[in-house]
Amino acid sequence: MAHLQLKKLVKKYPNGFEAVHGIDLDVKDGEFMVLVGPSGCAKSTTLRMIAGLESVTAGEIRIGERVVNTLVPGRRGIAMVFQNYALYPHMKVRKNLSFGLRLAGRPKDEIEAATKEVAEILEIEALLDRLPKELSGGQAQRVALGRALIKKPEVFLFDEPLSNLDAKLRASMRVRITDLHRRLKEEGRPATVIYVTHDQTEAMTMGDRICVMKEGHIMQVADPVTLYDKPENAFVAGFIGTPEMNLMNAQLSIAGSHTLKIGNQTISLADELASRIKASADDSEVILGIRPQHFHLAPEGTADTLSGEVTALEFMGHEVYLHVNVEGNSLIAVIPGEEYDPTNVRGSKVCLKVNESRAHVFDRESGKNISFT
Ligand code: ADP
Numbered sequence: 001m002a003h004l005q006l007k008k009l010v011k012k013y014p015n016g017f018e019a020v021h022g023i024d025l026d027v028k029d030g031e032f033m034v035l036v037g038p039s040g041c042a043k044s045t046t047l048r049m050i051a052g053l054e055s056v057t058a059g060e061i062r063i064g065e066r067v068v069n070t071l072v073p074g075r076r077g078i079a080m081v082f083q084n085y086a087l088y089p090h091m092k093v094r095k096n097l098s099f100g101l102r103l104a105g106r107p108k109d110e111i112e113a114a115t116k117e118v119a120e121i122l123e124i125e126a127l128l129d130r131l132p133k134e135l136s137g138g139q140a141q142r143v144a145l146g147r148a149l150i151k152k153p154e155v156f157l158f159d160e161p162l163s164n165l166d167a168k169l170r171a172s173m174r175v176r177i178t179d180l181h182r183r184l185k186e187e188g189r190p191a192t193v194i195y196v197t198h199d200q201t202e203a204m205t206m207g208d209r210i211c212v213m214k215e216g217h218i219m220q221v222a223d224p225v226t227l228y229d230k231p232e233n234a235f236v237a238g239f240i241g242t243p244e245m246n247l248m249n250a251q252l253s254i255a256g257s258h259t260l261k262i263g264n265q266t267i268s269l270a271d272e273l274a275s276r277i278k279a280s281a282d283d284s285e286v287i288l289g290i291r292p293q294h295f296h297l298a299p300e301g302t303a304d305t306l307s308g309e310v311t312a313l314e315f316m317g318h319e320v321y322l323h324v325n326v327e328g329n330s331l332i333a334v335i336p337g338e339e340y341d342p343t344n345v346r347g348s349k350v351c352l353k354v355n356e357s358r359a360h361v362f363d364r365e366s367g368k369n370i371s372f373t
Pocket of ligand 1: 015045
């Protein structure tokens with residue numbers, strides 16, 4: 001297996017559009033790295049360059065000790081799993097699985113043994129004599145996975161492999177893939193994985209580390225807990241987490257006690273948050289970031305709360321999503337079911353207390369988190 005490095009990688013398409021702006025990324029041997037970001041942020045372009053399906057404009061791609069920039073895909077030691085499975089429709093599952101090995105002229109008994117092993121790992125032994133059209137979506141995706149696995153590649157590349165499946169199947173395939181990755185590691189043959197998705201839940205549940213991209217730049221690379229708790233910028237903060245983090249414009253005053261002014265409301269900050277904020281000027285323009293789970297309902301008139309009007313309610317059973325308009329900001333507060341006060345109906349006024357120890361403050365111009373410890 002191998003580690004993978006991208007160094008100052010640039011992609012400019014023939015029409016002059018630069019999609020990737022010199023990114024650096026280090027994926028460790030056996031690591032499960034997820035590339036995530038909104039549509040158009042260049043996840044696929046990056047993956048396709050690694051695969052050799054797209055040329056590199058500048059920079060370097062290394063797999064293990066080799067620079068692979070100009071190697072044809074077949075010589076890079078990679079295997080790719082696509083969104084649309086790309087199974088050969090006229091071949092039975094057995095032949096689909098072994099196609100690559102047969103093409104490479106491997107001996108018959110080796111091909112048979114490898115097919116059997118992969119079919120066992122993915123629990124598709126009973127499907128070996130079926131045609132792709134006789135498979136469900138999840139089964140077809142497992143065969144596609146098997147076709148990559150049988151090659152024993154140095155690096156696995158996944159391009160949105162679950163996006164054609166329904167929500168339930170997607171959830172079970174997530175577990176299956178991460179379980180497979182873990183098992184291969186335990187068996188002493190770790191697989192390095194680059195997994196592209198636009199789905200932050202997939203990224204958070206599957207990745208050892210996650211690379212968040214925006215418009216051809218890398219915004220942060222970190223493990224899921226760090227991304228959630230310590231987003232380096234407002235973009236990552238807003239992208240990771242469900243419902244999304246509430247981001248609202250505020251004025252930060254640091255003369256005397258620290259205060260944040262949101263529209264016509266001002267809250268004084270407790271020492272803990274105040275001491276974390278690194279602001280160079282008084283009255284600076286910032287973005288206050290609070291996850292919906294980090295608000296609490298407080299009695300009306302409680303000091304240092306944000307008050308607003310409930311615009312919508314969503315009952316989820318164990319919790320309630322309260323949509324609250326605070327000074328023109330449309331905020332969401334997630335209230336545990338047992339704390340929800342049924343008098344808070346649409347149109348009623350509520351006071352939201354901020355859990356400051358979990359709040360973030362971002363510089364409005366650069367988007368950078370200025371409230372790190
Ligand atoms: P993602 O996978 O994150 O959705 P892509 O890698 O597909 O993003 O695309 C990144 C950017 O590059 C987009 O703005 C897209 O329009 C552009 N792009 C993709 N392919 C081409 C191409 N062949 N020629 C020009 N621009 C392209």
